Amino acid sequence: GAVVSQHPSWVICKSGTSVKIECRSLDFQATTMFWYRQFPKQSLMLMATSNEGSKATYEQGVEKDKFLINHASLTLSTLTVTSAHPEDSSFYICSARATYEQYFGPGTRLTVT
């Protein structure tokens, strides 16, 4: 199957700093990428949908100025958590769609201290 990578796999940052997470589709081009967040013992929650070359569409309740998404190419999307706070600590998972199928990255564990 298609491969989606994320970098970094885990990151620890101090409160108030910004963190960028990269998502790459390694062997296919993805016109649409998705970002999810998952808190412990909970299901995945969709944060936003991004299409290459256009602005991301955020789900209700997700602050677009805090979670900056850039989808500059067909193989790369980035999520920047700005001015991170401890409540932003979570497992962030990206996903890329190839035609009808949607493939997921391994996730990035963010811990804000």
Next chain:
Amino acid sequence: DAKTTQPPSMDCAEGRAANLPCNHSTISGNEYVYWYRQIHSQGPQYIIHGLKNNETNEMASLIITEDRKSSTLILPHATLRDTAVYYCIVRVGDGGATNKLIFGTGTLLAVQP
């Protein structure tokens, strides 16, 4: 997208078939049934999907009732590595830009030795 209902947890003996049910009584004619699974602290993994016919691949079989209001994912010979949360999702399958996978709570399948 139609809502799905799954049991919160199930047990299965190693080597036996695991049958995971899903109800999607409000599914529309153009919505597909997708199954993903998430092993602890990893990104979701695509398993199988179908519209109305039964489907089989190297991982599992998907049985969809004739009225399409429910389905069953079958893992023919469960192993300990199949222990995961299994998500049943219905989604319009035309790959349109607005289509997205919305995760419910899923079923935690515990394969016992």
